[in-house]
Amino acid sequence: MTAEIICVGTELLLGDILNSNAQFLGQQLAELGIAHYYQTVVGDNRERLKQVIEIASQRSQLLIFTGGLGPTPDDLTVETIADFFGVPLIERPEIIEDIQQKFAQRGRTMSPSNRKQALIPQGAEILTNSIGSAPGIIWQPRSDKLTILTFPGVPTEMKQMWHEIAVPYLQSQGWCQGIIRSHTLRFWGIAESALAEKVSSYLNLTNPTVAPYANYGEVKLRISAQAESKEAAEQLITPIEQQLKEIAGIDCYGRDNDTLASVVGQLLQKNNSTLAVAESCTGGGLGQMITRVPGSSSYFRGGIIAYDNAVKTALLGVNPQDIEQWGAVSEIVAEQMALGVRSQLNTTWGLSITGIAGPDGGTETKPVGLVYIGLAGSEGPAQSFKFLFGSLRDREWIQRVSACSALDLLRRQLQSRSGK
Amino acid sequence: MTAEIICVGTELLLGDILNSNAQFLGQQLAELGIAHYYQTVVGDNRERLKQVIEIASQRSQLLIFTGGLGPTPDDLTVETIADFFGVPLIERPEIIEDIQQKFAQRGRTMSPSNRKQALIPQGAEILTNSIGSAPGIIWQPRSDKLTILTFPGVPTEMKQMWHEIAVPYLQSQGWCQGIIRSHTLRFWGIAESALAEKVSSYLNLTNPTVAPYANYGEVKLRISAQAESKEAAEQLITPIEQQLKEIAGIDCYGRDNDTLASVVGQLLQKNNSTLAVAESCTGGGLGQMITRVPGSSSYFRGGIIAYDNAVKTALLGVNPQDIEQWGAVSEIVAEQMALGVRSQLNTTWGLSITGIAGPDGGTETKPVGLVYIGLAGSEGPAQSFKFLFGSLRDREWIQRVSACSALDLLRRQLQSRSGK
Numbered sequence: 001m002t003a004e005i006i007c008v009g010t011e012l013l014l015g016d017i018l019n020s021n022a023q024f025l026g027q028q029l030a031e032l033g034i035a036h037y038y039q040t041v042v043g044d045n046r047e048r049l050k051q052v053i054e055i056a057s058q059r060s061q062l063l064i065f066t067g068g069l070g071p072t073p074d075d076l077t078v079e080t081i082a083d084f085f086g087v088p089l090i091e092r093p094e095i096i097e098d099i100q101q102k103f104a105q106r107g108r109t110m111s112p113s114n115r116k117q118a119l120i121p122q123g124a125e126i127l128t129n130s131i132g133s134a135p136g137i138i139w140q141p142r143s144d145k146l147t148i149l150t151f152p153g154v155p156t157e158m159k160q161m162w163h164e165i166a167v168p169y170l171q172s173q174g175w176c177q178g179i180i181r182s183h184t185l186r187f188w189g190i191a192e193s194a195l196a197e198k199v200s201s202y203l204n205l206t207n208p209t210v211a212p213y214a215n216y217g218e219v220k221l222r223i224s225a226q227a228e229s230k231e232a233a234e235q236l237i238t239p240i241e242q243q244l245k246e247i248a249g250i251d252c253y254g255r256d257n258d259t260l261a262s263v264v265g266q267l268l269q270k271n272n273s274t275l276a277v278a279e280s281c282t283g284g285g286l287g288q289m290i291t292r293v294p295g296s297s298s299y300f301r302g303g304i305i306a307y308d309n310a311v312k313t314a315l316l317g318v319n320p321q322d323i324e325q326w327g328a329v330s331e332i333v334a335e336q337m338a339l340g341v342r343s344q345l346n347t348t349w350g351l352s353i354t355g356i357a358g359p360d361g362g363t364e365t366k367p368v369g370l371v372y373i374g375l376a377g378s379e380g381p382a383q384s385f386k387f388l389f390g391s392l393r394d395r396e397w398i399q400r401v402s403a404c405s406a407l408d409l410l411r412r413q414l415q416s417r418s419g420k
Numbered sequence: 421m422t423a424e425i426i427c428v429g430t431e432l433l434l435g436d437i438l439n440s441n442a443q444f445l446g447q448q449l450a451e452l453g454i455a456h457y458y459q460t461v462v463g464d465n466r467e468r469l470k471q472v473i474e475i476a477s478q479r480s481q482l483l484i485f486t487g488g489l490g491p492t493p494d495d496l497t498v499e500t501i502a503d504f505f506g507v508p509l510i511e512r513p514e515i516i517e518d519i520q521q522k523f524a525q526r527g528r529t530m531s532p533s534n535r536k537q538a539l540i541p542q543g544a545e546i547l548t549n550s551i552g553s554a555p556g557i558i559w560q561p562r563s564d565k566l567t568i569l570t571f572p573g574v575p576t577e578m579k580q581m582w583h584e585i586a587v588p589y590l591q592s593q594g595w596c597q598g599i600i601r602s603h604t605l606r607f608w609g610i611a612e613s614a615l616a617e618k619v620s621s622y623l624n625l626t627n628p629t630v631a632p633y634a635n636y637g638e639v640k641l642r643i644s645a646q647a648e649s650k651e652a653a654e655q656l657i658t659p660i661e662q663q664l665k666e667i668a669g670i671d672c673y674g675r676d677n678d679t680l681a682s683v684v685g686q687l688l689q690k691n692n693s694t695l696a697v698a699e700s701c702t703g704g705g706l707g708q709m710i711t712r713v714p715g716s717s718s719y720f721r722g723g724i725i726a727y728d729n730a731v732k733t734a735l736l737g738v739n740p741q742d743i744e745q746w747g748a749v750s751e752i753v754a755e756q757m758a759l760g761v762r763s764q765l766n767t768t769w770g771l772s773i774t775g776i777a778g779p780d781g782g783t784e785t786k787p788v789g790l791v792y793i794g795l796a797g798s799e800g801p802a803q804s805f806k807f808l809f810g811s812l813r814d815r816e817w818i819q820r821v822s823a824c825s826a827l828d829l830l831r832r833q834l835q836s837r838s839g840k
Contacts, residue, residue, distance in 0.1 A: 013456060014600075015446030016631065016642070019439055022461070026435030036433060037468050039461035041442070048457050055475060182434070191523075193491040193531035193553075200533075203493055211464075212492050213431060215574065222436065277704075277725070283711025284697075284704030287725045291703025294779055294815055302731040305697070305707045307722040311765055315724075315735070345731055359714055390525045392551045395714055397576065 001175045003029055003036040004060035006052055008068035008077045009153055010043040021066045021151075021158055028162060032170060033179035033226065034062065044074040046083075053084045057146055062175070067153035069134035071113040077150055078137060082121035085141040089119040092126060099133045124148075127165055132157045138169060147173075181233035182224040183255055185244055188408040190251040192219045198247055208236050210244070217401040253411060260407040261289045261296075267414035268299040268349075275410070276345035277303035278316055278337040278352040280328065281371065286353060286403040301345045306337065316340030329354050329366055334374030335382035342376045350376040351406050357398045358391065367391050369398055373406045375413065385409055421595045423449055423456040424480035426472055428488040428497045429573055430463040441486045441571075441578055448582060450644075452590060453599035454482070464494040466503075473504045477566055482595070487573035489554035491533040497570055498557060502541035505561040509539040512546060519553045544568075547585055552577045558589060567593075601653035602644040603675055605664055608828045610671040612639045618667055628656050630664070637821040673831060680827040681709045681716075687834035688719040688769075695830070696765035697723035698736055698757040698772040700748065701791065706773060706823040721765045726757065736760030749774050749786055754794030755802035762796045770796040771826050775807075777818045789818055793826045795833065805829055 005025050011017050022039050029036045038060065042052045049068075056063050068077030082089050095118035096110075103110045117134050120126060127136030127149060134152040141148065149166055151158040170176055187195060192214035196203060199221065202210040208225035221244055225236035245252050254263045268275055277286045287303050290296050304315050309328050312318040317340040322332050334354050342350025355371030362368035369389035376382035387405055389398050425445050431437050442459050449456045458480065462472045469488075476483050488497030502509050515538035516530075523530045537554050540546060547556030547569060554572040561568060569586055571578040590596055607615060612634035616623065619641065622630040628645035641664055645656035665672050674683045688695055697706045707723050710716055724735050729748050732738040737760040742752050754774050762770025775791030782788035789809035796802035807825055809818050 012443075013446050013459065014450045015443040015448075016633075018443050023432075023435040023438050026433050028435075030434045037463055037465070038472070039433065041459035043457055045457070051479075052458070059471075180434075182436075191528060191531065193533045194528075196492045197531050197533055200493075211430065211494055212490075213436075214490075222431070224434070279704070279707070281711075282708070283716070283720070284699070284707025284709075284723065284725065285711075287699070287704025287727075288702070288708045288819070289704075291701075291705075291725075291727060291777075292816060292819070296703070297727060300703070300727050302727040302735075303704065303725040304735075305704065305711075305723040305725065307707075307711060307717060307720050308765075311722040315722075315764065344735065345728075357711075388526055390522070392522075392525075394576065396712060399708070399712070 002060050003034050003062040004056045005039040006065045007041045012041045013043045030180040032176040049080045050084050062147045065150040069152045087121045090122050091118050178226050185221045186254045187219040187251045262293045264411050265293050273348035275349045276301050276341045276347040278341035279305050280354040281357040282353045282399050282403050285399050331384040334372035334384040338374035338376035338382045357395045371402045422480050423454050423482040424476045425459040426485045427461045432461045433463045450600040452596040469500045470504050482567045485570040489572045507541045510542050511538050600646050605641045606674045607639040607671045682713045684827050684831050685713050693768035695769045696721050696761045696767040698761035700774040701777040702773045702819050702823050705819050751804040754792035754804040758794035758796035758802045777815045791822045
């Protein structure tokens with residue numbers, strides 16, 4: 001049993017909308033343990049849709065359609081499917097009644113064009129839409145060798161129909177035997193290629209599988225197991241996850257929904273510590289990451305966005321002579337910013353960022369992408385760390401990766417102190 | 421000439437990521453006037469990818485691949501394409517050199533696994549990746565009847581390569597004849613349904629078409645025209661755009677790549693004014709939006725993230741008795757925050773946000789989603805504005821929409837002062 005997702009709609013081809021339905025269905029099929037190897041997007045065109053049905057019905061046993069169930073002439077999914085299998089459409093009075101009731105509920109009368117939505121291939125069952133006017137179908141046009149499900153393109157309607165009707169149906173057919181369960185390990189401070197080499201022997205495993213991904217400076221390893229049950233899948237994943245964590249060491253900062261900010265938050269809470277930030281080139285992005293975490297008020301006091309040098313001097317106590325001598329983007333200024341915000345906001349930790357986010361402002365000695373991060377704790381002097389993020393990256397990338405790098409530095413300090 | 425988009429990656433099938441690359445490429449092909457009728461997603465699997473190439477190469481003349489160009493063993497797009505056409509891979513020293521340089525710039529050394537990315541089918545041209553390590557290819561494996569372009573899956577890299585190299589290439593081949601041109605008008609402070617009713621007669625136009633979209637509190641109208649040339653398409657769009665702007669009035673804040681922050685920045689620059697922000701529940705998100713705009717240092721001085729009440733008092737001069745009497749989320753505190761940051765950072769404008777982003781912290785009288793925005797200018801007292809964003813929204817939504825609403829309030833003030 002393998003499934004295939006077919007999304008019908010010219011608006012998808014034109015890029016007017018994002019195909020979030022395919023993502024949702026992909027996740028759902030994985031959780032149910034139904035393999036699916038292909039997704040196709042095709043426009044509102046009878047001939048091309050027929051060709052897609054032909055290809056898909058040869059290589060897959062469950063075809064899941066979204067889109068093209070509306071009342072307008074360009075909605076032709078169901079009639080094209082019926083046509084391909086040479087079966088007539090039958091008007092189903094219960095659908096007309098349902099649509100009329102839904103219109104009446106909103107004080108409207110049904111349009112004649114909605115009658116089209118009541119046409120269902122002979123022999124198909126109705127996949128009831130409890131929200132909108134477009135019902136889907138459940139149909140086995142050629143005995144049980146091929147099953148067709150259709151859903152409207154509107155995500156809320158599609159999802160409700162999926163959960164309410166499709167999932168119980170698929171389970172009742174005995175097609176959801178195994179399940180696929182995944183966990184993601186998250187890494188910071190190591191390149192994808194370097195991590196892949198460290199764990200190279202794991203990348204050839206078949207169950208669970210281990211696959212690396214990278215985005216915005218973060219690297220992830222996704223561990224996916226196929227098994228009879230959730231518990232059995234977890235048992236396959238756990239030892240591999242443990243081994244990968246040990247190999248990666250401190251570069252692994254979390255799993256699944258963890259963020260650098262949430263992990264730092266947990267460590268600060270554990271240590272009864274508080275944090276304040278001083279931001280120049282990130283302009284608030286570090287504070288924003290920290291406060292995206294619910295409950296961050298228990299350890300985050302706030303910060304100072306010192307975008308202008310005068311603010312660095314007046315509010316953070318940075319020595320104006322040091323700015324003149326070393327520049328605002330320098331080790332010494334990063335350290336003074338961290339110390340200044342720690343003292344002004346009376347926290348355990350002060351974390352600062354000063355750098356050149358571009359696209360302008362770079363020089364030969366201080367190129368775009370040069371960032372200093374300062375960290376002041378309750379013991380010892382402030383430290384600073386230099387990063388070269390490269391002038392090829394855009395402003396958003398440099399700002400985001402700078403904020404993550406600052407959080408990661410604090411995380412490493414907190415983890416090494418707690419002996420972890 | 422018809423194109424086809426083939427996205428390679430098991431993570432797409434599993435629904436781990438949204439296929440935003442297909443949306444981007446679909447929009448781009450439409451704008452260039454290159455028809456495309458199919459999109460396919462296939463996993464990191466040699467045999468299935470070969471089957472997809474076989475089907476696509478029979479029905480389309482331009483195959484655009486994304487994904488599977490990384491350094492790890494499951495990245496197999498280029499080798500599978502070469503294998504399908506029976507052509508050997510050749511290691512290209514210029515790619516190795518380029519990757520080494522990129523690693524060196526960030527103070528790292530290239531991993532041996534990156535050598536894989538230098539393997540290109542014999543006869544193919546390199547589609548240079550100026551950001552990341554994975555180059556693409558431009559290849560006509562069977563004379564000029566079939567053209568293959570490959571791009572990495574990372575959206576920023578793919579987009580840059582598309583604009584820099586692929587678009588000029590496609591144009592030089594004479595494949596971009598008729599074109600579809602689109603502009604987007606951007607609105608804040610009006611609901612999608614209210615705007616759609618105001619402009620309802622325009623939503624039935626056929627060329628140009630007008631379509632509404634909404635996301636994160638922002639409403640957009642996309643105006644698309646099909647014509648022989650860019651200029652002819654623009655001539656179709658311009659009068660409609662003008663009429664829509666007039667109907668919408670001040671709710672329309674910009675077009676295309678404008679953001680509320682960039683529009684506010686332009687208005688501040690025009691008035692030689694400066695801005696500082698005081699943020700509580702947004703925790704830096706307002707400053708981050710402002711500083712995402714290149715050149716924002718000419719009008720943005722910085723701000724104070726007053727997450728903790730003690731910071732509101734100590735650094736912004738908010739009266740602690742007012743916090744006790746009215747609460748930190750109140751009109752009077754928002755006003756004092758705006759006045760305080762304006763005076764501390766010595767700017768023309770002070771903009772503040774205090775609210776309850778949730779999920780915890782709401783009460784019956786002050787529910788999650790209650791936000792006060794304060795605005796202090798050089799004349800008159802500070803003003804404050806109350807928003808109820810609703811407790812059904814999540815923390816991220818409330819934080820983001822609060823920051824946008826603050827920028828929009830300042831925009832309206834600046835626009836009404838400049839009589840625009």
